[in-house]
Amino acid sequence: MPSKFFQMKSATIKAALIFFLLFSTLTFVNAQEIIKDSVVAVAKADVPSGKKLKIDGVVATVGDYIILDSDIDKGFLEIKSQGGSTADVTRCQVLGTLLEQKLYAHQAVQDSIIVSDAEVKGMMDERLTYMLEQAGTIDKIVKFYQKDSEEEFRTYFFDVLKEQKLTSEMTKKIIEKVEITPEEVREFFKKIPVADLPVFGAELEVAQIVIKPKVTDEDKKRVIDKLNGFRKECLEGASFATKAVLYSEDPGSSKNGGYYKMTRKTPFVKEFKDVAFSLAEGEISEPFETQYGFHIIYVEKIKGQEVELRHILIAPTVVQQSLKEAKEKITLIRKKILDKEITFAEAAKTMSDEKETRANGGALVNPKTQDTHFELTNMDPSIYSQVSNLKDNEISMPFLEDVQGKKDYKIMIVTNRIDSHTADYAKDYIKIKDLALKEKQIKAIAKWFDTKIKDTYIKIVDEYHDCPFTSNWLKK
Incomplete structure (x- = not known):
């Protein structure tokens, strides 16, 4: 059961949580356009006598953006499409979320935050691929979004994603300089009533040893020659993006024509950067x-410290003999550990082919928390399936992991098991620090809203003037 303390905290950002489920239309108007109150009319041919039909109209303006009454309806539709319940969601809450989204996007434009069409197209292609897997056909998607054609839907969806990206970039800019000190973390923890301390779920610490099948020089040369061929064709005028779509083996970018936008801080491997x-x-x-x-990398654009690029990745094919040798090697390593000739950590440091974990004795780092603890309920399924039935310090049997055609042999071990427990300042400092930082970020966003609402042209129709908005949209 969530504590009252954290229920109160979450209530202040309920609208923000709704936001991530919403897609709203993007429409520009003159900032000083006068909004007429909601219009009602009698449609004699279609509406029974005495009934009124509400005409879709503008319900709010935020800077250069408008919100239509139908946008609120679409908000409810989107929540349902993502499996969410709308039972406790009001039109006021959805409107409040849309107002926030429009203010973020409006201010992003004012602050000269640029989102390229190529980046948005990449996002759209990725989303559409997922949607097609779920819906089956583009016609079903077009029908769901109540559009007349695929072209109309794509135009609409492009604008939606561009606004979402502007919103995301603006949010990052607001909180990027928010930091938390150890003293602030301590004060945050002290003010939580003992009865309301959060409970953290059961966790595991896990380590692994990885053996990568060897690739022959002949296989490497074959791939290099292929990439050199692509390079030559692109230098002669062929489309690099098309080559990436057709031939790149990078699942994160191939559908987007190999596109990435990065800085020196982007967490890519050193060789690539x-x-x-x-x-x-x-x-x-x-x-x-x-x-x-x-x-091979093609640099499209350089903007200060930021690079927009496309790349093509091809991994050499691993032959069966190499796979057999890798399995034999990791089986022998496992036997040496079981025979106590060497510890798991020592074997990882001296024999594992995974340099990211080798120095730490094979210990895996949780990418979400940046520590070595993995909460069982949130563990990556590929890891969970291998360690869920292991006892402490029991070593898994060797198994072949195949991720997008990249094959490795692994063994894993559970090095520590932490039972479900009430938050402890010393043991759970990193988690508590994260909670404290999130609270500080929320306060920074609230302060930003207070300032920008005062400085931005905002108009809301009378129908929504009684809404209990969490921000001062009505400027009372």
Whole structure:
């Protein structure tokens, strides 16, 4: 049962949680356009006598953006489409969320935050791929969004995603400089009533040893020659993006024509970043190797410290003999550990092929929390399936992991098990720090809203003047 303390905290951002379920239309108007109150009319042919039909109209303006009454309806539709319940969601809450979204987007434009069409198209292609997997056909998607054609839907969806990206970038800008000190974390924890301390679920600490099948020089040369061929064709005028869609093996970018936008802080492998930032605008790299395979990079645009690029990744094919040798090697490593000739951590440091975990004795780091604890209920299914039935310090049997065609042999071990428990300041400092930081970020966003609402043209029709908005949209 959630504590009252955290229920009160979550209530202040309920609208913000609704936001992530919403897609709303993007419509520009003159900032000083006068909004007429909601219009009602009698439709004699279609509406029974005595009934009134509400005409879709503008219910609010935020800067250069408007919100239609139908946008609120679409908000409810989107919540349901994502499996959410609308039982406790009011039209006022949805409108409040849309007002926030429009203010974010409006201010992003004012602050010269740029979202490129290529980036939005990449997002759209990725979302559509997922939607097609769920719906089956584009016609069903078009019908669901009540559009007359695929072209109309794509135009609508492009605008929706562009506004969402502007909103996301504006939010990042607001909170990017928000930091938390140890003293602030301590004060945050002290003010939580003992009865309301959060309960953290059962957690595991896990380590692994990875053996990568060897790739022959002949296989590497075959891939390098193929990439050099693509490079030559692109230098002669062929589309790099099309080549990436057709041939790249990077699941994160191939559908988007290999597109990435990155800075030196973007968490890509060093070899990739070194090449990306050594190229001039319009230049295509020679083939180079990372742990994922071989790449070529084409730099589309350089904006200060930010690079927009496309890349093609191809991994050499692993032959069956190499897989057999990798399995034999990891089986022998497991036997040596069981025979106590070497510890798991020592074996990981000296024999594992995974350099990211090797130095820490094979210990896995949770990408969400940046510590070594994995909460059972939120653990990656690929990890959970291998360790859920292991006892403490029991070593799994060797297994082959195949991720997007990249094959490795692994063994895993549970090095520590932490039962479900009430928050402890010393043991759970990182989690408590994260909660404290989130609270501080929410306060920074609230302060930003207070300032920007005062400085921005906002108009809301009378029908919604009684809404209990969490922000001062009515400027009372």
